[in-house]
Amino acid sequence: MTPSPEFILLTGFLGSGKTSLLRDWLGLPEAADTALIVNEAGEINVDGAILAEAGGVPMAMLANGCVCCSLTSDLVFTIRALLEERGRSGLPPFRRVVLESSGLSRPGPILRSLAPLAPLGLRVRVVATCDASQAAERAAHFDEAAAQLAAAGTVVFTKLDLRDVVEAEALVASINPLATRLVEPDRAERARRAFLAGADEAAARLDLPEPPLAHPRVGVLRLSFAETASWEDRLDLMEDLAAFCGDRLLRVKGFIRRPGEEVPLLVQAVGTLFSPPVPLGGAAQAPEGLVVIARDLSAAELRAGLGSAPVHVASFRDTPLACSPA
Ligand SMILES: Nc1nc2c(ncn2[C@@H]2O[C@H](COP(=O)(O)OP(=O)(O)OP(=O)(O)O)[C@@H](O)[C@H]2O)c(=O)[nH]1
Known part of the structure; x- marks a missing residue:
């Protein structure tokens, strides 16, 4: 029996490297059988254009609104449409559908909106990008950034070439000690591990180490x-x-x-x-x-x-x- 596809919510604050990570992923052979849904809050769909350039991947846009507040029914419709279209095409079924959400969206409402798709048995994961050069400032000032990191099963650190990751890792551990923290300087390998990571995500652990620092909120x-x-x-x-x-x-x-x-x-x-x-x-x-x-x-x-x-x-x-x- 064909396993149900994975639904990967790719979240992360504005400019934290979501589109870049996806681009790196789409360049890999393992990315075959991935469908993409891109949500950008603005009318000009820059991310979609950048990803389209990466080529060949079935892609749908949720433009001009934020997927966590105004576009939730569009998301359900879009996922169904992508899967049905693929079924009709005679190509192998998708292994994963990735939603790149807008940088200010909150994961909770997005996941809640997937309830009508329960019969499809999608396996859901949340992957968050975290800009190592700005993590502390973002998470301290923007509730959305903290909510995104807290929801993640895997946090992928980006911009490792710009700043030492130690501070950002400590911050993420303080917000979400449950997440797998992916620190990988090689960008192709980072993308591979981010999207194929299911296996490294530990199930629940209650013997967590004490967070190295306390987040103020x-x-x-x-x-x-x-x-x-x-x-x-x-x-x-x-x-x-x-x-x-x-x-x-x-x-x-x-x-x-x-x-x-x-x-x-x-x-x-x-x-x-x-x-x-x-x-x-x-x-x-x-x-x-x-x-x-x-x-x-x-x-x-x-x-x-x-x-x-x-x-x-x-x-x-x-x-x-x-x-x-x-
Ligand atoms: N130096 C460096 N720059 C990066 C890296 N990843 C992304 N960037 C740059 O950071 C900027 C934002 O990256 P995007 O991938 O567009 O970030 P995003 O999270 O998709 O942004 P939004 O869609 O606006 O939320 C771009 O100029 C990227 O080239 C990285 O690992 N190193």
Whole structure:
């Protein structure tokens, strides 16, 4: 059976190197069977023109608007149209559809908008570019930049020829310790690893190293369940987390386990959108718990906001707070 195509959301702040990375990718033989969707906020579609020059790849434009706010139904329509057209062409099916989103778009709403495509079984990944020469300044001042980095499964550092990557890597680790950080000076190899990276993306890890620095607004919190927590408590927690945090919630990743079962379920959310939990047989030994990346939210506030939910909330730098509020 042909596997379902991957949908890769290529995000990253304005000018961080998304189009350049895609161009490098399209020059590689492995890029056969890739379809591209390009979203640019302006009316003049520069990125599309640059990529068209790279040649030969089926490409669709979502121009004159931002895909995370005004063009979500166009995105669904476009993905369907690309796949159907390919089906009619007699060529092999696409292995991946890449959406280059505009530099100010937020990943959460884009991923949420894919819900009508659930029957297609697309495998979804988020790849973010991070300009090593400007990362700190961008992420400190623009919520979108922090949200993009927080949503990523893989962060690809660009412009390594301009600046040492150490500071940018520390910043990304502080925002999203869950992401695979790809530091590769060779541009062709960088592109190859960015788009074929599925395998290097670790499943959830809760034994994360302490972030090397604290981001002023984005915090990494760890939630673990009290022994008394039931299965319903676990499911409720995900709903409550999304409802309480709203757009402060940037990313969630971790494991939950049905009481009495060995195989844990991998839980993931980008923004407030949770993917259905999936069993991960290879992670039987993994401890249960969630890593939560959120903006402007302390462990104490989250603990209070979750009311009597039987969970512990801790930040990477705190000692765990009490399980239930007094
Ligand atoms: N020196 C250097 N320049 C780069 C690198 N990657 C991209 N650039 C340059 O950075 C600028 C922006 O790159 P793009 O690839 O257009 O960035 P983008 O993220 O697609 O930009 P938007 O579509 O505006 O969000 C261009 O002038 C690129 O040539 C790199 O690795 N090194």
